[in-house]
Amino acid sequence: MNDGIFNRGVEMVVLRDYQEDFVQSIRGEFKKGESAVIAVSPTGSGKTLVAARISEMAIGKGKRVMFIAPRRDLIIQTSRVFFQNNIHNTVLMAGYPYRHGMACIIASMYTLHSRVVRRKVMGLPDVDLVMVDECHLSISNESMQIIQMYKDKGANIIGFTATPARADGIGLGSLYDTMVTGPTVESLVMGGWLCESRYFAPTSIDTSSLRTSKSGDYVLSDSEEVMAKDGITGDILDNWKRIANGKSTVIFCVSRKHARHVANEFINDGINTVYVDGDTPAHERANSIKMMTDGSATVLVNVFVATYGLDIPRLEVAVLARPTKSISMYLQSVGRVLRVHPSKPDGAIIIDHVGCVSKHGFATDHIPWSLHSDGDVSSRSSQIKIDNQEDKEIICSSCGYCFKGTRICPLCSHGEILQSEEIPVLEHDLKEIFSGTQHVKKSPVDFMSWLKNNMVTSLTER
Template sequence: MPAQTLREYQRTGIRQILDAYKQGARSVLAVSPTGSGKTTLFAHLAAQLDAGGKRSLILAHRRELVEQASTRLREFDVRHGLILAGTPPSPGARVQVASVQTLTRRALPPADIVIPDEAHLSTAATWTRILEGYPHARILGVTATPWRLAGKPLAGAYDAVVVVATPRELREQRHLSDYVGFSYLAPDLSGVETVGGDYNEAQSAAAMSQSLIVDNIVEEWLKHSARLSTVVFAVTVEHSRQLVERFRSAGVSAEHLDGTTPLTQREGIMRRVASGQTRVLSNVGVCIEGLDIPRLKCCVLARPTKSLARAIQMMGRVRRPWREDGRKVDAEHPSVVARIHDHAFIIRQHGLPDQDRDYSLHAKREAPPSLSTCPQCLAMYDGARCPSCGTEKEPEPLGERVIQTVAEAEQYEFTSATEAAPDAEPARPDKPPVKVRWDTLGRKVEGVLIRKWQEDAPWGGKQWHYLLRGPKRDYDVPGAAQLDKQMAKVAAGVLVWITYTHDTPLPDSKVRREFKVEVDDGEPEPQGECYCATTPRPPCGVCTP
């Protein structure tokens, strides 16, 4: 493959890498997003070095990555050897592609440059022992996520960093597909312990395996993404098989894959997914890195993680451009928009894939930006308009409640008492209330009960609704059997806290939602603004009968 077939950012990245070596760096870290062509970049560089008589060693931790590198080298007409279990060696080739696990049991080949693929793993003991065997070789680490799995930067492992491209840049250039992330039903993870920097596997698997969560994963997918080839990230093998069986029971072609799946079976699964014959691929630890199937356009996050690197790698699996009609993606023929179904609080915890991040070697972990969740379609975004359904984000006016002290300002999330000055005009509740969806275990809604009413329910019959006036907005709270029993005792004008606590299994695979209702029915303060922010006390004609 001639050099001119490289994209401009790849050519620029190679020049910057070579400049870093000229300026004295021995080890360089190249950062480029998932789906940006990292393998093409280092294969081109290895081809250039091979033409000049230099030796290269490419390291990868999984068979799929070794085979991808080998495929790309063949496209560059580079003779190379594979150091991989079950594969005959070619020690005379100047370019070698090695499985890390296999190379630890064999003699190290000579190399002028060592290229660790997925370099965020290169500080692990197995990789370090190999790299220590090349004290005079140059090192080129390549990754989309330049942080250790625990979130720490790679300072000390590399001398310089080259940011080849960012996800936002490549999306704008149409080298990555656009996407929308959605916040769907997720379990309460507050009680899950942390082990080795991430959620306890057994506990998170138990949380994600609840029938309510599993059913919602399939229901939301059937409702919104049934036409999209999909990769599901599960916690354990048992959890993944549970999801596959649930998809299959809904008539969906789904298969499971994990690290113990025999090679021939794994290759068959990948072929069926790539062709579209298998619509849903559920996996445990196999597809986080190295999965290169552009038709995958839905990612189901059913594996909670505290690792930023792991989160970005999972979401990046569906960002390769692809069109159903096979046309080349360009301005007139855009890629299918990818969907990310988040059932594990990953976007809320780590941010959206295109978020601007610090890729430096000494980067500090940044808090993700505050995201909005569309009340209509549950898309998560950081702009003024929902990218999925176009719903305008409603501004949150200051002064809905008179704040007298700094302490109260902090309680209600104002930055200062001045920001919510007492002479500010109280906003009237003239906008439609936010419709509450009980999609998250542990969700809590606070407000004064304004009124109750019944509406026709989608399943037939009537459903109670409760209008609560909170400190910032009104809520339309839908009723449920156990909630209605408790709310029947609550009078208008009473401050209420409603918490969705858990679900009780019922016969025929049904569940009953359980709620805790807390009330503050004490005497109102003798002066000041009424909680519902409409008129001064006493009396209030809205929330006081």
């Protein structure tokens, strides 16, 4: 991309300072001569607005742009945001009239591939800049084919994502030339742009029986079988009522069978619960999202629908009930509840029934993303924790509190063992994990007072 494809002009899209810095960092890579850039920024940081600003700048220079998204609701949502910022666009998706000649196209990757490649009923739209939303999903054959076609035509590519890695943790260097990282989750939390979060997790979970699929994650049938067994995790409903009763919640399940079972447990307990999966009709899914958005429903149980792209700021609790080896899957799920909203002054809550926090760490942890590497990102993250023991999650063997960043328990001052060593195991009940990056604005005295008043469960209460 030459420097002139998106320059400063009349600015209608108003960005936060960190978003404007992000735009200029992306622009800087194209000035260096790169043609395909991954733009990495956390869930909830406003990547759609960044894309709108870049589109505005490019269109102001007489260029044509396309924003490609992987799912219907994301396409509609993006088109709406662009219109709200005075960027007129046409939608290229089944069921919508496509207007030729528009400077901005919001396209479905599936529809684009179907019409251009599979059915050959239209030519590849002529654009100068292609932006790919959730680009960690762009390793499918259809996506790779479309992106390569545009690269061959000389178009420039920006891939937006919070997690620039495939499901198996390998980077995206086969499609992109370079990577720009925006703000971190930690910096956005400290700046008040994302929520602080508290973590509750089992002391242990056995995933040794789970096989690994070709995609690099656990075999779904194995995960479903494990989650159906008693004694592996605390009861999802009981722990939710104890830790987060009445709070707006999204639950991530293994399969339709598993999700329906969980949903029925909540419904039978009188909790207003909605259920969605990939086969849920569009109007039912839209109604469920609306009910969660306006607060008329409390719990959203889902299978592979809410993992990415779900934008409901009032969501306060994420219940992880699907084991995953993918740090991308984990961070995308947790990111659903990190947006700031007046209804959650105490921040977000993560209830982890499947050992994700122990395996992948906290959302505020540094993640060593890379375009090219010999190992996956989870392995590199694990190695960092091995090299720096104080960054490992620790469970206090005296009082049961969980924390990181120190070898001394912040609650009872007991000297601690590392989680990789032998730890007493409690059945079912979840305990709180404390991230050392949280509550940085509190004084030490205030913090200890908060800690003792807010810890939900400890061994001393037993």
